[in-house]
Structures are given as C-alpha cells and as structure tokens.
Amino acid sequence: MPFNTALTRALGIKVPVVQGGMQWVGYAELASAVSNAGGLGILTALTQPTPEDLRKEIRRCRRMTPNPFGVNLTLLPALVPPDYGAYAQVIIDEGIRIVETAGNSPGPVIKKLKAADCIVLHKCTTIRHAASAAKMGVDFLSIDGFECAGHVGEHDLTNFILLSRARQSLGVPFIASGGFADGHGLAAALSLGAEGINMGTRFMCTVEAPIHNNIKEAIVQAQETDTELVLRRWKNTSRLFANKVAKEAVKVERESKEGKFEEIAPFVSGKRGRQVFLNGDKDYGVWTAGQVIGLIHDIPTCDTLVKRIEREAIETMRKTSSLVTGEDAVPRPGGGAALGQNVNNPEAELYGVGKAKL
Template structure:
C-alpha cells in the first residue's frame, strides 16, 4: 500500500525513500531503478565532468524511467570550484523539478533554482544549519545524523537526538538521513516526525548500483565498526570505509607535527576513490560508507529492496499500533 506523507505527495512518489546523491555512484542506472521502484532516484551532478555531461546523463535517465527523479548539487571547498550555477542551469533547462542540495554557501544556487519553483531538499547536520536553509526557502530538510557516510559535520549528533530536535524546532518538513537501510528504520523515522528517509550506502549495495561487485560484497561482509573518521583535524570530517588507505590517512593526521593538509592529501584522493568502484579493490583508495553497513547483508535489486522496506515498515507500524489497548468500559 503506497504511503501518504508530505514527501510522497509533493514529489509524486509512492514510497517515502530517497536515494542520496553519491559521488561516482549517482548515475542513471541507479537513479532510474530507484524511481521505477517507487522511491526518488537522484543523479549526482558533480559525478559528471561538465554541465553538458550532466545534461546527457539527465536525458539518458529519462529514457530509463518516466517517474520523477532529481539531481544532487553538493557545494564543497575546492581550490578551483566547479561552475555550480552552470550545473543548476542545466537542471532547469532539462525540466528537473527536484534538487538535493548540500554543502557550504548554497544560497545562490538555491535562489537560482527556486526562481523556477524547483523543489529543494537540503541536507544538513545541525539544527542551526537547518534554520539557515529555511531562510533560503528550501522545501524539505534532509537531517543528516552522525552515523552517515561522507561529510558528517563537526557536531557528532546522532539521529535519535537530531530528528527529535528537528521535530521540536523546525517549521519545514524533514526527512531522515544517515543510518537507514530497512523498513523498521523507515517506521522509526516516521515515528520521530520525519516525512521519509534518505539512503546512500544501502543503495550502493544493490544490483543496479554502478560499482564493482567486490565492493558490494565488502559492504555485506563489513560490520558497523568498519568506518573511519578522517580529516577531523581540518574540520572537514568525513566518514569513510575503514581500509588500509583510510587508516594510513588517520595515522598521518594524528602524527603530523606541521598539520599541513598536503601531508594527508595523497591518501584522500577522490580520483583513487573512484577507481575503487571500477577495479573492485576495496583497499585501492578511500571511499565513503556509513555505519549502516552493519545492517546490510545482501545485494537485492532496487525494486526488491524498496518493496521490502515498504512491507516491513507497514508491518512494524501495525505491530506498534497493536500495542495500544483500548481502555475497558466500566
């Protein structure tokens, strides 16, 4: 039975599950599969080397699904920043109505997109940042707990507290991101006030995810202890899979006397991380993964996964409802 939340109504999807934008993962194969399954698939803009390449990927995705899908635009510190405005303009020109934004100083891009009534889901790791995003006019907030993969922020607040704080203080609907992999998690997020969930690592471990099967098997093998926090010293903390390279990066970070980023830079190369997904060697470079890897044990299709989440969420919510016993009439 399709869910009825603000997220499903606004986005035109059946199941309140969003596939997060992931660098080197958010291609048309995955986004279309998630959308066809009833969730919201998302292309990752900066996975494409130029705005025109993004245009081609959007058009390719349109040939693979007639369901809604979105585009992620993440703004991160860079020596030579990408032309975010040009990527946003391609999104507008191609008629994409849903954009996930994240990162630093998203105001100009959000303003550009909102001028044509684009629906904005903005990801943030603190309530303070969420309040700032509300002032920019975003439609949904993606509340990203410390459990998440990639950029975790610097506050270390897990979702059990962060989502409740969002419910108490935010006037804009929000979804839960970080630590979600199954229907029980969706039921919990809805119970805490969220309108749906965002999943990244879980969707990496699906048949359609365009990454090497060895990496998917590594995710299945891993436990919740197998992630590493890197770059905390430079207040750019990222949660990465614990492998030889990320452990070397942490060692350099802890032992460096100069504190120069150049010492750790070779170990956190995004280029080598991309090669991991191609060559299947989990130790070749750094790659992002959330603590949720401890909950992932199989490699289903996106359709199988989303249907399972729907079924298990319904069963969980029904089971919880059954715990309420009407008072006896005297």
C-alpha cells in the first residue's frame, strides 16, 4: 500500500480519495465502484425520499462492495426540512461508521453520530466554520475551496489559501475538496498538509456514475470557465454548470429591481435539475459542476481513474523529491553556467545576485 495517511488509516482505504456526496448522483452504483477501486465511495442520504429508502440503498451498496463506504448527510434550509434525525438513525442502525456531513447547524446530528462511534467528515468553506466543527468533535474536516461545485460559501476563498490556513491553525486532520481531478492534485494537496482529497465532479464523469452519458460528454467538452455562480444575492451561492437556464437565472438575479426569490425560483428548481441527469438534456434545468470540469477529458471507469490518480501522485511526489539536492550541493543553472555569468539570462545580475548590490 503506497499511501499511509491519517485518512487511509482511519477509513481503511488504499488511496486517499473520497467521492463526495452528490444529490441525484450518490447512489450505490457509484459509491460501490469507488470503494471497490480503493477509494471511499459515499451514498447521498437525501437522494432517497425516506429514511427507509436509505436503509434499502445502504444494503444494496453493501451487496456490491465488501469495502468501506460512507453516507453523506447534508443539512440545508428548507420550508419542510427532512427528518435528519431519522436519516442519521438509519445510518447508525445499518452499521455505517463513516459519515460525511455538511450544511447549517449540524451540531445535533454530529453529536448523535459521534455518540454511535461514527467517523465524521465535515465539509466547510471557511476556517471559522472549520474551527466550530472541530469543537463539535468531527474526525476530519473537508476543506471546500471556492473552485468547488454546489455551495461555495460567500467568501470566495480558494483552496491554495484555505488549505494552508487549515494547516496553520486547525488541530484536526483535513481533506482537500474542490478543484481536484488527478494525481497531480492529490500530490499537491498532500504537500499542503491535507490527508487526502474529495472529488465530486470528476466522479460524475465516470462509467459507473448513474447519470445520462450526454451530461458526461458535456463535462468532457467544457472549459474551466463554463460555470456560473447563482443565488449570490440571497447569500446562498451555488456553482452550477453554465447552461442556458443557469445563465438566465443569473440575468434575472442581476437585473431584478425587487430581488424577490420568487423571480428566480423557477430557474433553480431541483426537480428540473434531477431530470437533466435522466433525460440527458444539459439545458433542461440547473445542475452543479465545479471549475475542475476544465481538467476532465475522458469518461473512465472508477477503477481506471483511481489507479491513474494513484500512479500520477506517486510519480509526481517522486519527481518533486528528486529536485531536492544534498545540503552542500550548489545548483548550477543553465547546464553548468555559474550564477551571475549571464549565460542564459542577460538580466540575471539585476534580478538575481546583483539585485542585492543596488
């Protein structure tokens, strides 16, 4: 086993890659495939209409993989909120010991899960929220950068800053989430202090992801600029795929004089978004996608993807370590030219050694 991080040890996985919970995507087909590949697959609890339906999905996933998998439970504002306590109880009763939580006021659910000895991974978009979750006793923090799909927070903090702040100030191990698609990203996350990575959009674009192939092809063809930030006006910002509906929603949001949510509600319907994954019409409704779509160029199986990430990460870390020379060695740039000779860089003395003499 080439990886030995706090995440692989705690979860019993081979590769420190977590498939994030995704609404209408996190079914047993995908979760079991990721777990079978050596990562951690995650079912999304609220894709199931009732706690009892979640129980059935957990049992179905268990028949599809002998390896560890988890369940995501996201707490979001709703006119008629789900019975989160009942979903959590099913998770506990079914012997699931790894739970990804996210959303508002997760304290009671986290307390319930920790009392049942569950390992809790909690997603946060700021260090302040991460510190609060750490006080609740979560085992891992999933640090969600501004690049991510779905709820990005309201502070626009990218992972380069968030991960380093997490390393500096948090006493809880953390996972990097948002903007990751390959082994180079995994190597970078580990270098910044993370114990692994969380990927959502990248796993949407795999053979086993239970969504229409047209949507996977749309991701492959997309650029990193093909996302939109919607609902910013109401401080509930979500990053969505920049299709016709999302662009129209942004237009209404920006041009509305009254700023009533009712004006934009028809455009951001979750029911229409779910149909996108079933009918394959990328413009039928809104759906989440991260900026990482610009890094996705194929539709592999989960096994192929995870093995590729593992190989790329190992190669990247070995290459990086080879750049470190002995303590007494003096690097000689330009194939042997001494520093300051202006062989390859005529301005070396101005911007290199010579700058100190000015």
